[in-house]
Amino acid sequence: MRRAVLPVVAVVAMIFVLWYAAAVALNAPWAQDRAKRAGVELSFSELVADTWAQDKPKLPAPHQVVAEIWKTTALKSVTSKRSLVFHSWITLSATLLGFAMGTALGIALAVGIVFNRVMDMSVMPWIIASQTIPILAIAPMIIVVLNAVGISGLLPKAMISMYLSFFPVVVGMVKGLRSPDHMQLDQMRTWNASGNQTFWRLRLPSSMPYLFTSLKVAMAASLVGAIVGELPTGAVAGLGARLLAGSYYGQTIQIWSALLMAAALAAALVALIGVIQRITLKRMGMA
Amino acid sequence: MGWIVLGLVAWIVGWAANVWLARLPKTRSVALAVPVIFGVTLIVIWECVVRGFDISPVLLPTPTAIAVRFAASTGILWQDFVQTVLKGALSGYVIGCGSAFLVAVAVDRFPFLQRGLLPVGNFVAALPVIGMAPILVMWFGFDWQSKAAVVVVMVFFPMLVNTVQGLQATDTMQRDLMRTYAAGYWQMLFRLRLPAAMPFIFNGLKIATTLALIGAIVAEFFGSPIRGMGFRISTSVGQLALDLVWAEIVVAAIVGSAFYGGVALLEKAVTFWHPSQRG
Structure with missing residues (x-):
């Protein structure tokens, strides 16, 4: 446990040190400029204190972002338009709906591809080609x-x-549904199992590890889709709208707080799938 | 009515042709013909449905209208292509993948850093990094430099994680053999570990191709000079010139496929020894 945690903590600490240092470096010109106009000379400690507490810094220090998140989540009522929880909920609901539809479509396509040779040959190349198109661009x-x-x-x-989100599911599920080897399929045949029975009792259960791995990728992709989908709607609500509004008005702290919130959301959703995966596989006797 | 009947006929003919072809022994030409027929059928049905149901070109233009628009505005499309793909995406791709590769080789010498960086890198690779776009546009200005910066940030971590994993892909036997040859660190790196890491590195490079295009185009939504594919798409949507938008999408699709295909070809040439390539 210590072997695994210590290096991660060290790397994260290093990132924070770099972040604070970068905040000083990037915000210093503005602080110097203001001091010069006020006719005062800044000592180094004053300069550092100033760069970590500006209103519209080029790069806000981590504690400023955390303070902003605290202010917009805990201290605002959830229904308020200025509450980050409200915006996160809007993005989250779109993410989850899209994720559910993508997963359903992906599984349906994968089943079709595995059981129908024509579909395998005609649809599969186009599914792969569809992902080389930068879909976010036409959002x-x-x-x-x-x-x-x-x-x-x-x-x-x-x-x-x-x-x-449907693409990782299709690819993972096709691989998973084809993962039973000849021995196992032959065994099913000796038991005189119908195609239906083979699917429910052998193919589907053995595809589960593949399904969960691709669900994690799909969830992350689905969140990105929801955020980018919010950009052109005129910036009303949602984390993407917060990003856009922040960039219009130069509210860097607001952008970073939305960004961190999105990161936390992604981490939580992926971790949730990980937990479900562990429970399911354990009950199936696979983990 | 005629158009709808024609669409239905095209659907049935295409489907029947594919069912017939799929029964033939699987040769190279059959494997190529089936998806092509599927694609052509789809485009014909699209054309017939739009004409048959009289769908407004503001919602969905016909493929022929898109083709006409494409041919008429090659000048604009080329200018956008240079701005977004050559200046933004490609330079960001080279810088991002190159620096991720060098960092991975450096990190590889310190197992402590490696154990710390892999989980963090995996975590960051799953984050909505595209959200950094407005910040980077603020830092680097509206021109292509900020787009390249977005692309660098997007491709860095997937590439890093893949390369670090690839450098661990040799087994003890192989390393021991190199040691009995008295190979130094650099000889070991160039003769054994980098070649063994190539399948992983190319996996990262392929993931990065699509990310690079997406990053460069989406970054333009947050501010750009008056050219570029993302700029053209967002302004043409506003002017309801959907045929131009679709023409840009065609360009993006061709560029995306060519970029991916190019990297895949390179992979085939470099990792010809790998089981997945000998198939």
Whole structure:
């Protein structure tokens, strides 16, 4: 345990040291400039104190970001438009909806590909090709077009999340459903199992480890999709909207707090899938 | 009505052709023909549905309209391609992958750092790094430098994690053999460990190709000079010039596939010895 934790703690500590140092370096010109206009000479300790406490710094210090997160989560009511919890919830709901749709589509496609030779040969290359298209780039068009036909709110964002998240699921599930080897399939045949029984009793259970691995990737991708999907909606609500509004008004602390919130959300969601994975595989006797 | 019937006919013909082809023995040409027929059928059905149901070009232009627009505005498309792909994505890709590779080789000498950096790198690779875009646009200005910076940040960690893992891919037997040859650190690195790491490195490089394009285009939503694919897409959506948007998407798709395909070809040439390439 100590062998595993200590290096990680050391690396994280190093990142924080670098962050503070970078904050001094990046914010110093502005502090110096202001001091010169006020006609005072800054000592080094004053300079450092100033760079870590500016209103609109180029790079806010970690404690400023944490203070901002604390202020906008714990001290604001959840329904307030200035509450980060409110914005996170909007993004989270789009992420989860898109993730659910993407997972369903991915599993359905994978089952089709494994059981239908025509689908395998015709659809699979296009699924791979579809991911070399930078789909995030057309997110604004999808949002605007869906808005024009009367679909607005949660669904357009969820569609983008779905497009990003179905791919890892398809690839993982196709691999997983094909993972039983000839011996096992032959065994099923000697038991006179139908195709249906082979699927439910052998193929599906043995695909579970692959499914969970790809679900983690899909969840992370789905969050990215939801955030980018919020950019062109006119910046109303959601973490992506906070990013955009922050960049319009130069509110760097706000951008960083939204960014850290998104990171925490991603970490929590992926960790949640990890927990479900461990419980499921344990009960199936696979872990 | 005629268009819808035509679309249905195209669907049935395409489907029947693929079912027939899939029964033939699997040769190279069959494996190529099936997805091509599928794609062509899809485009024909798209054309027929849009014409048959009279869908407004503001919502979904026909493939022919997109092709006409593409041919008419090659000048604009080329200018955007140079700005976004050659200046933004490619320079960021080279800098990001190159520096990640060098850091990985350096980290590899210190097992302590390696054990700490791998979990952190894996964690960061799963984060919505694209959110850094507005910050980097603020730091580096509106031109391509900020787009390259976004691409660097996006490709760095996936590349780092893959390279570090690849450098561990040799087993004790192989390393011991090198030691009996009295190989030094550098000889060991260049003759054994880097070649063995190539499949992992190329995996990272391939993931990074799509990330690079996405990063460069999305970063332009946060501010750009008046050219670039992301800029053109977001402004054309505002002007309801959807055929131009689709033309840009076609460019992005071609560039993305070519970029990925190029790296895959290079991989084939470099890692010809690996089981996955001998198939």
